[in-house]
Amino acid sequence: MNIRLITLAASVAALLSACGGDSAVTALTPPAANTVCTGTEATSSRLFLQQLSDTSVIVKWRGDAMAACLGTSASNLTTRVVATATAGDHKEAKFTGLTPDATYFYSVGGAPTAPADQTFRTAPTTGYPSNDGNTRIWVVGDSGTAGYLHTDTSASAPATNAYTGVAEAVRQGMAAFTKANGQNIDMLLMLGDNAYNNGDDANYQAAVFDTYKAELKNVALWPTIGNHEMGVVDGSALFGQPAGSLFLGGLSTSSNPNSYILDKAAANAPTLMPYLNIFSTPIAGEAGGIASGTKQYYSFNYGKVHVVSLDSQLSARDTTQRATMKAWLDRDLADASTKADWTIVIFHHPPYSKGANHDSDSTSSTLFIDKPQIDMRNEFVPVFQKYGVDVVLNGHSHSYERSYYMKDLYAGTTGVVNGDSKEFVAATHAYGKGYSGRSAAGEEYKKTPGYVVYSVAGNGGKADHDAGSMRVVTEWLNHAAHVLQPFWDWVGAQVMGSSKSGADHKRGLAIPGSVLIDANKDRLEVQMLNQTGQVLDQFLISKK
Amino acid sequence: MLKKYLCALGVSSAVGLALAHPGIHEQVDVLNEQLKTQATYQLYAQRAHLYFEGGHIDLALKDLNTASKMGPKEPLLFEYGNIYFVKAEYAKALKYFNQFIKFNNKYPEVYQARAKTLQKLGRTQEAIQDIKHSFKLQQTPHPGLYIEAAKLIYANRTSQFQPAVDLLDEGIARSGVQGQLQEKVIELLLENNKPALAAERMLLLGEERNYNVFWRSDYALLLVKTGRLSDAQNEFKRALRETMGIDSAPVFELRSKINQQLAQLK
Numbered sequence: 181m182n183i184r185l186i187t188l189a190a191s192v193a194a195l196l197s198a199c200g201g202d203s204a205v206t207a208l209t210p211p212a213a214n215t216v217c218t219g220t221e222a223t224s225s226r227l228f229l230q231q232l233s234d235t236s237v238i239v240k241w242r243g244d245a246m247a248a249c250l251g252t253s254a255s256n257l258t259t260r261v262v263a264t265a266t267a268g269d270h271k272e273a274k275f276t277g278l279t280p281d282a283t284y285f286y287s288v289g290g291a292p293t294a295p296a297d298q299t300f301r302t303a304p305t306t307g308y309p310s311n312d313g314n315t316r317i318w319v320v321g322d323s324g325t326a327g328y329l330h331t332d333t334s335a336s337a338p339a340t341n342a343y344t345g346v347a348e349a350v351r352q353g354m355a356a357f358t359k360a361n362g363q364n365i366d367m368l369l370m371l372g373d374n375a376y377n378n379g380d381d382a383n384y385q386a387a388v389f390d391t392y393k394a395e396l397k398n399v400a401l402w403p404t405i406g407n408h409e410m411g412v413v414d415g416s417a418l419f420g421q422p423a424g425s426l427f428l429g430g431l432s433t434s435s436n437p438n439s440y441i442l443d444k445a446a447a448n449a450p451t452l453m454p455y456l457n458i459f460s461t462p463i464a465g466e467a468g469g470i471a472s473g474t475k476q477y478y479s480f481n482y483g484k485v486h487v488v489s490l491d492s493q494l495s496a497r498d499t500t501q502r503a504t505m506k507a508w509l510d511r512d513l514a515d516a517s518t519k520a521d522w523t524i525v526i527f528h529h530p531p532y533s534k535g536a537n538h539d540s541d542s543t544s545s546t547l548f549i550d551k552p553q554i555d556m557r558n559e560f561v562p563v564f565q566k567y568g569v570d571v572v573l574n575g576h577s578h579s580y581e582r583s584y585y586m587k588d589l590y591a592g593t594t595g596v597v598n599g600d601s602k603e604f605v606a607a608t609h610a611y612g613k614g615y616s617g618r619s620a621a622g623e624e625y626k627k628t629p630g631y632v633v634y635s636v637a638g639n640g641g642k643a644d645h646d647a648g649s650m651r652v653v654t655e656w657l658n659h660a661a662h663v664l665q666p667f668w669d670w671v672g673a674q675v676m677g678s679s680k681s682g683a684d685h686k687r688g689l690a691i692p693g694s695v696l697i698d699a700n701k702d703r704l705e706v707q708m709l710n711q712t713g714q715v716l717d718q719f720l721i722s723k724k
Numbered sequence: 725m726l727k728k729y730l731c732a733l734g735v736s737s738a739v740g741l742a743l744a745h746p747g748i749h750e751q752v753d754v755l756n757e758q759l760k761t762q763a764t765y766q767l768y769a770q771r772a773h774l775y776f777e778g779g780h781i782d783l784a785l786k787d788l789n790t791a792s793k794m795g796p797k798e799p800l801l802f803e804y805g806n807i808y809f810v811k812a813e814y815a816k817a818l819k820y821f822n823q824f825i826k827f828n829n830k831y832p833e834v835y836q837a838r839a840k841t842l843q844k845l846g847r848t849q850e851a852i853q854d855i856k857h858s859f860k861l862q863q864t865p866h867p868g869l870y871i872e873a874a875k876l877i878y879a880n881r882t883s884q885f886q887p888a889v890d891l892l893d894e895g896i897a898r899s900g901v902q903g904q905l906q907e908k909v910i911e912l913l914l915e916n917n918k919p920a921l922a923a924e925r926m927l928l929l930g931e932e933r934n935y936n937v938f939w940r941s942d943y944a945l946l947l948v949k950t951g952r953l954s955d956a957q958n959e960f961k962r963a964l965r966e967t968m969g970i971d972s973a974p975v976f977e978l979r980s981k982i983n984q985q986l987a988q989l990k
Contacts, residue, residue, distance in 0.1 A: 183788055194910065197727040215739075348744065370903070431778070434833075434966060435866075436832065436833055436864055438832060438861070438863075450831070456863075456864075463864075463899065463900075463901060464900060464901050464932075465932065470903075470932060470933060471901040471902070471903050471932050472867075472901070472903065473867040473899045473901035473903040473904065473905070474866050474867055474899075494866075495866065495868065496870060500868045500869075500871055500872040500875070501866050501868030501869070501872075502868070503868070503871075504866070504867050504868035504871055504904045506869070507904050507907065508867075508904055509904060511933060511938070513974075514938040514974060515933060515934055515936050515938065517970075517972040517973075517975055518936050518937060518938075518970050518975060531897065566974065567974050568972060568973055568974060618916075630973075630974035698837075
């Protein structure tokens with residue numbers, strides 16, 4: 181069991197106020213279904229899709245409505261499900277018995293017709309490709325900056341901060357690309373730190389439900405837990421401020437989801453983290469993966485694509501919980517290897533990064549709040565390799581970095597002590613001794629057992645401006661296992677045809693953006709998009 | 725130092741501090757600087773925690789003692805208990821955990837910590853009660869907590885494994901998921917030479933694991949342990965048939981292992 185910095189704050193909270201336990205949760209009851217849809221569309225402050233599978237979906241909202249209707253025609257919704265009230269003042273309507281890879285329309289409140297934007301497509305049957313032959317996955321990391329201001333509701337709160345509008349611009353970049361490209365996204369993956377500054381409900385409203393409102397009505401959101409999902413601790417002393425004056429998010433080292441403290445810890449007893457009330461992530465393999473028994477980590481299938489969301493923030497901080505998660509992952513990936521063409525894994529803490537403040541090498545930071553970077557690398561990378569995971573995506577570092585197609589850079593393999601950057605040897609660890617994976621360079625990767633690409637995409641809501649607390653500044657965005665970005669300088673300005681020199685090149689980009697993945701029968705293509713939808717990096721893994 | 729962190733954020737407002745995460749050594753450095761000019765209860769308590777995280781137990785204890793002279797001791801009791809647990813002074817650790825529970829009886833982790841301490845003192849039944857109580861305080865206990873509790877109970881067994889199995893079964897019933905808890909049951913049964921029961925438990929896992937070829941191979945291996953060699957052979961053969969047409973390296977590897985098993989069974 182971990183010992184927690186948060187304990188002190190929790191104790192103070194308990195001393196000064198009545199002790200609180202878990203937040204109250206209304207038990208789920210089986211939904212009743214009928215075929216009568218009458219009424220009008222109800223307003224909801226948040227509306228999103230969860231656990232979307234080939235045959236079922238949960239429509240979830242916050243509002244007064246107590247039912248939802250669904251059908252294959254927008255003008256004639258035929259199935260009504262009475263909602264269940266769930267934790268965090270949400271309502272859920274689960275529709276089952278749906279047809280795979282089919283378009284549905286839905287209303288909230290029982291209306292017989294669906295608003296034009298309330299439509300989704302079910303997943304293709306597990307193990308079978310989609311009808312259009314492609315699965316498009318949009319990935320944003322550390323995208324929660326739009327919720328940052330909402331922590332401070334005082335009259336003197338500033339109207340904007342340094343990151344206002346960044347997440348929205350990144351979203352628009354993706355939208356511009358997909359519009360020009362003619363294909364919409366099929367799902368949205370969030371890499372943690374989804375709602376700054378402390379992952380509270382107001383943060384989530386602004387950073388997730390208001391920012392991605394359009395997407396969330398059409399595709400399922402599959403999140404993972406970041407350090408900023410865990411509330412705050414009193415960090416006043418660390419920065420010379422009067423005690424109780426500065427509460428910092430992102431510093432919890434607890435493995436306990438019930439150790440969440442909202443704000444100004446002295447006045448709040450610990451409670452369950454809002455993330456677990458907001459999201460209805462699978463516990464029992466509801467969307468096709470192996471049952472995990474916890475909402476903190478899970479997996480799902482989407483046709484021939486298998487996606488795993490691990491918990492590097494809580495489960496990873498406790499030895500037994502981490503081992504349990506690893507044992508589950510082993511079973512889950514074994515199952516996926518019998519039916520999936522492509523496997524993608526997400527979690528928050530990157531095993532390989534030279535991002536500002538989050539150096540994955542064995543440094544002082546990785547002894548404490550960033551220890552999951554080391555543990556995930558040395559304990560989970562071998563499992564990724566064993567079962568043919570193709571791409572691992574992380575956030576935490578507010579920049580874009582992407583590795584070679586690589587293997588065996590973790591503690592205990594030949595010639596490797598820690599799995600640090602300096603231990604990377606292209607000839608030993610990288611496919612093609614250092615292929616970039618880029619189609620234009622003729623260096624595409626051929627799918628090969630044991631090789632994985634690790635990408636950091638924590639640039640969905642902000643980008644760091646410098647090396648931060650890294651002790652060796654020149655190491656910033658220069659992890660040896662990461663592919664050089666020769667076409668752009670580190671802030672994303674085009675280098676070719678300009679006077680920029682090689683010295684401006686780094687193995688990463690400090691600009692906002694997101695990642696788009698296209699998976700079809702024979703190819704997995706990954707592209708990094710900037711705020712205008714321009715592709716700044718690309719790699720391809722081919723089965724042929 | 726502060727300026728450096730602020731620069732790392734690219735902002736000058738203290739609001740931005742939350743997006744940076746200095747490491748433990750840097751944090752101790754900062755606290756040391758602060759303590760030179762401002763010796764407060766909170767500074768010592770925070771440095772104590774950092775020292776504990778860094779493994780400097782005696783320094784942590786020293787800071788806790790200093791803090792407890794400057795402010796309320798109650799918030800420090802859990803930390804005291806943890807320190808004495810690490811120092812293997814279990815009776816002292818228990819005293820502090822008991823005191824903390826009088827102060828805050830809704831904190832699941834203190835019951836888990838006290839359970840470990842009680843187990844070290846040989847008071848297994850009380851440890852089990854604490855574990856069960858900690859589960860009641862949580863909405864959805866992590867499966868790893870059940871497994872850790874089962875290990876704790878089993879480690880203190882005389883010749884009994886049933887209490888650990890009962891606890892795991894309770895976790896399965898509560899979550900509705902077999903998963904790693906059932907796998908732990910199987911492990912305990914095998915350790916106690918109960919392969920037939922283990923095989924029965926493996927059958928319960930079949931649906932969750934989609935009766936896939938890996939599960940079937942695991943089941944067949946248990947049948948071998950029970951001496952049901954013909955049944956084991958049939959399951960291995962069925963698994964082998966089911967691997968046909970699957971183009972994946974892990975499945976190729978499994979096929980090779982199954983063939984080895986079948987060769988041994990001939």
